[in-house]
Amino acid sequence: MSSFKGRFTYSVDNKGRVALPAKLRKSVSNATNENFIILRGFERCLYIYPQDEWNKLEESIRGLTFSDAQHRFFSRTLLGWATDCQLDSQQRVTLSQEHLDYAGIKNEVLILGVLERIELWDPAIYQEYEKNQPATYETVVERVLKP
Amino acid sequence: MSSFKGRFTYSVDNKGRVALPAKLRKSVSNATNENFIILRGFERCLYIYPQDEWNKLEESIRGLTFSDAQHRFFSRTLLGWATDCQLDSQQRVTLSQEHLDYAGIKNEVLILGVLERIELWDPAIYQEYEKNQPATYETVVERVLKP
DNA sequence: GCGCGGGTGGGGAAAAGTGGGGAATTAGGG
């Protein structure tokens, strides 16, 4: 079970490559064999799942009823934009142009560790997202840290 | 279960390193393997949780549903400002520049043991905080400890 | 006084992040 955490601002070179922060790599279980799945996330960002965490997600998608039109739409969208990838010898992932465009990422990327997944954001878009949230850091902490 | 207590004023060197007081270290259960999680706290301070205490919090974060937009914001915010760290051979933690900035900590740090967590404050900010409390210690005691 | 444990500081080796060149593979057109 992964437990990614932390916030990093890394650069994207002109080949669309992004290094995975060493601290995040340490949280990846070895079973995953450096195999990752990249897909469109919610709110204009990209999700990166290590293989083992993805498998769980895939199971729950399989559980969706085939006969429901919305379920079909959901699966098509999710899987249609998902790609396998493995790290190169420098521990980097390469993002496709479509993925970069979807998330609006250019030269810089904000990398967030969110337990079972890693999120990639354009820094400006994330700032905008944060600004539009009704909750502040303190209300979040209060809600989550108090049982 | 940890039960940190006490108050210490330590120095922060120019690499952002802070020694964990020996008295606090004695309260850490060995199971945690000298692994800690540092995150933003309430009121401009930093929280340090030993691994085993953190695990309880992480459970409640995992309980948040992936499909709820507000829950997504919660996990991003909380985890984005959290970092793993382990002690170096001198029993110190290294604080990132962002964390130092958030808490306004410069060369000196006030370390408080508060049961399951350790808090780090800038001494001046803590003094200010204390001064701005409307209630005195005695009135709070009445309110809090009354059955 | 001397030894030991605890706090403070810094130098150097190792790792992490960044960028680019060139070979191999694939695709497309003549």
Place this chain on the structure above:
DNA sequence: CCCTAATTCCCCACTTTTCCCCACCCGCGC
């Protein structure tokens, strides 16, 4: 079917940061 062009990816090199280790200082107790 072959040649050419474009893309992918593998490898190398440089820079910065991290962290590991050593050394010192201070105070307390033996």
